[in-house]
Amino acid sequence: MVNPLDTALDPARRLLRTVFGYPAFRPDQEEIIRAVLRGRDALVLMPTGGGKSLCYQIPAMLRPGTGLVISPLIALMQDQVSALRQHGVAAAFLNSSLPYEEQQRIMAALRRGELDLLYLAPERLLHEDGGTLALLRRIEISLIAIDEAHCVSQWGHDFRQDYLGLDVLADHFPGTPRLALTATADEATREEIVTRLKLTGAERFISGFDRPNIRYTVRMKNGPGADLLAFLRERQGQAGIVYCLSRRKVETTAERLRQAGFDALPYHAGLSAQARRRCQARFQRSDGVIVVATIAFGMGIDKPDVRFVAHCDLPKSVEAYYQETGRAGRDGEPAEAWMTYGLQDVVRLRRMVDESEAEEDHKRVQRTRLQSLVAWCEITRCRRAALLAYFGEDYPGPCGNCDNCLNPPRTFDGTEEAQKFLSCAVRARQRFGAAHLIDVLRGKETDKVLRHRHQNLSTFGIGADLSARQWHAVARQVVALGFARVDAERHGALVLTPRARPLLRGEQSVELREEVRLARPRPARKERPAAWEIPAEDEPLWQALRACRTALADEAGVPPYVIFHDATLKEFVRTRPQSRGAMLELHGVGQAKFERYGSAFLDVIAGAPRPEEDLQSGQHP
Numbered sequence: 001m002v003n004p005l006d007t008a009l010d011p012a013r014r015l016l017r018t019v020f021g022y023p024a025f026r027p028d029q030e031e032i033i034r035a036v037l038r039g040r041d042a043l044v045l046m047p048t049g050g051g052k053s054l055c056y057q058i059p060a061m062l063r064p065g066t067g068l069v070i071s072p073l074i075a076l077m078q079d080q081v082s083a084l085r086q087h088g089v090a091a092a093f094l095n096s097s098l099p100y101e102e103q104q105r106i107m108a109a110l111r112r113g114e115l116d117l118l119y120l121a122p123e124r125l126l127h128e129d130g131g132t133l134a135l136l137r138r139i140e141i142s143l144i145a146i147d148e149a150h151c152v153s154q155w156g157h158d159f160r161q162d163y164l165g166l167d168v169l170a171d172h173f174p175g176t177p178r179l180a181l182t183a184t185a186d187e188a189t190r191e192e193i194v195t196r197l198k199l200t201g202a203e204r205f206i207s208g209f210d211r212p213n214i215r216y217t218v219r220m221k222n223g224p225g226a227d228l229l230a231f232l233r234e235r236q237g238q239a240g241i242v243y244c245l246s247r248r249k250v251e252t253t254a255e256r257l258r259q260a261g262f263d264a265l266p267y268h269a270g271l272s273a274q275a276r277r278r279c280q281a282r283f284q285r286s287d288g289v290i291v292v293a294t295i296a297f298g299m300g301i302d303k304p305d306v307r308f309v310a311h312c313d314l315p316k317s318v319e320a321y322y323q324e325t326g327r328a329g330r331d332g333e334p335a336e337a338w339m340t341y342g343l344q345d346v347v348r349l350r351r352m353v354d355e356s357e358a359e360e361d362h363k364r365v366q367r368t369r370l371q372s373l374v375a376w377c378e379i380t381r382c383r384r385a386a387l388l389a390y391f392g393e394d395y396p397g398p399c400g401n402c403d404n405c406l407n408p409p410r411t412f413d414g415t416e417e418a419q420k421f422l423s424c425a426v427r428a429r430q431r432f433g434a435a436h437l438i439d440v441l442r443g444k445e446t447d448k449v450l451r452h453r454h455q456n457l458s459t460f461g462i463g464a465d466l467s468a469r470q471w472h473a474v475a476r477q478v479v480a481l482g483f484a485r486v487d488a489e490r491h492g493a494l495v496l497t498p499r500a501r502p503l504l505r506g507e508q509s510v511e512l513r514e515e516v517r518l519a520r521p522r523p524a525r526k527e528r529p530a531a532w533e534i535p536a537e538d539e540p541l542w543q544a545l546r547a548c549r550t551a552l553a554d555e556a557g558v559p560p561y562v563i564f565h566d567a568t569l570k571e572f573v574r575t576r577p578q579s580r581g582a583m584l585e586l587h588g589v590g591q592a593k594f595e596r597y598g599s600a601f602l603d604v605i606a607g608a609p610r611p612e613e614d615l616q617s618g619q620h621p
């Protein structure tokens with residue numbers, strides 16, 4: 001039965017609704033699809049989770065012929081193709097992991113024009129005897145989508161030699177629309193994509209970088225690991241990534257989490273390729289796994305329901321932070337970016353930059369980038385607005401979904417504290433790190449103090465009124481505000497910058513976070529997890545639906561989210577559909593999926609006890 005309204009919608013929206021089960025396009029998706037349907041090339045820059053895939057999947061289904069999707073990662077291809085097949089779309093992938101007969105079968109289907117979408121790795125297209133390319137040239141191609149297009153950039157982290165050869169597609173398939181898609185931000189990369197892929201005539205679609213469903217939180221380190229455990233305990237059963245700077249810390253953190261009862265796995269470049277693959281597969285395919293990782297874990301993670309990304313150490317730059325946290329919440333559901341940091345992190349990262357082999361120019365850029373991130377960590381205004389401003393985007397904040405918006409830090413005139421701290425650094429000839437300077441300020445006669453005769457400095461003991469923790473907060477902020485920097489060559493010594501002079505001369509004042517002044521930090525308002533909480537009375541139904549999903553996923557050999565996303569299960573809980581029609585109305589339920597799984601979930605819902613309010617309202621006549 002066709003809903004009469006559907007015939008009035010244009011074909012793209014009809015597919016969106018009947019195949020994918022979504023009521024409306026997101027901003028930009030519709031325009032991109034229209035451009036491609038008109039035969040135009042497109043450069044699509046959209047944040048992770050923005051919905052790039054539909055931009056080529058839908059036109060590929062509408063235009064005659066097969067759509068080619070070039071993608072760098074074989075594991076991801078497989079997941080995308082199984083997701084499409086669940087939707088009833090004729091999709092396949094070709095790569096060397098397939099048995100010969102299977103490859104022959106797919107080639108035959110291609111020749112007969114039976115496929116809407118074919119996923120390929122670039123090397124498959126360009127090398128391997130050229131047979132694939134020859135075949136593709138003989139059949140009708142509806143469009144070519146080049147995913148992760150920033151892989152052509154030789155300056156980027158994800159450079160792939162094979163991507164450079166993709167410019168030949170322009171010559172082999174003139175007149176076939178080509179799309180280059182990426183989530184990587186900067187202008188230079190964009191231009192490189194256009195030039196290298198011969199996309200000069202392409203329409204450009206640059207979407208904003210905001211990820212509204214991600215909540216940003218930054219906390220000061222409070223002792224090894226305690227904060228992380230507290231954060232995770234509120235998020236039992238959720239999938240997430242915990243980033244640490246070193247392999248050793250990855251191992252110890254993963255171990256500690258396992259002992260605390262979490263399903264946590266370590267991941268770093270020191271593990272065997274097999275162990276890494278296993279870890280990645282478990283994360284991708286199960287429901288609540290936490291991966292503790294160095295930044296080696298990243299690209300190739302295409303799991304939409306990552307509920308949090310936690311940084312136990314400071315990343316290297318704002319760009320890195322944005323990219324790493326961007327792996328959370330691709331499904332658009334509430335997700336968290338949580339970080340804890342201390343001045344020690346800054347010292348360590350500075351040392352890594354200074355000791356690297358890079359050119360001096362490059363090092364200077366790295367230092368500036370690190371400094372920008374430190375400054376961002378200490379800001380007291382909306383974090384989202386500041387993050388987007390860094391990428392040149394105006395955000396009419398405050399966002400209401402970052403720690404500073406939810407729990408605004410109070411500030412006070414901290415000029416005196418900053419002056420005391422900076423002059424202590426000067427008296428100690430700018431050769432000592434924060435911990436020692438704080439001992440001096442607080443009048444502690446440690447061995448080191450006595451050895452350097454720092455008990456004789458005029459600043460000795462002038463800061464006894466503040467705790468060490470409070471002084472650490474001062475130290476972080478004078479660094480974040482650019483009055484001093486850590487000198488890695490001198491083991492993290494605090495060195496004044498020219499900006500410190502007016503402050504020391506009393507010509508300038510400075511606002512610091514209030515935590516500095518209070519004897520004890522204000523008890524933070526209880527942080528509530530950002531994820532939508534299932535009301536207690538609905539918990540049994542929620543768990544039953546998840547169990548049903550897991551069973552179906554195991555049976556089909558796909559990750560649970562491929563059956564239905566969390567958002568769709570939540571809709572089931574909220575609306576408790578009783579019929580085919582009611583279920584088809586819901587977000588994420590297309591016809592093919594309903595035919596396959598609808599009745600299983602309808603049964604679960606029908607068998608669930610109704611919550612009390614409903615029983616009460618049922619008493620009314």
Ligand code: ADP
Pocket residue numbers: 022023024025026029046047048049050051052053054304330331332565
């Ligand atoms: P990207 O490749 O840009 O990171 P995806 O294409 O994987 O993002 O889409 C991210 C998520 O958003 C997927 O779960 C997808 O099903 C969902 N999505 C995409 N477009 C829409 C839409 N118009 N309405 C609802 N959900 C959508």
Ligand code: ZN
Pocket residue numbers: 381382383384385397398399400401402403404405
């Ligand atoms: Zn905010």
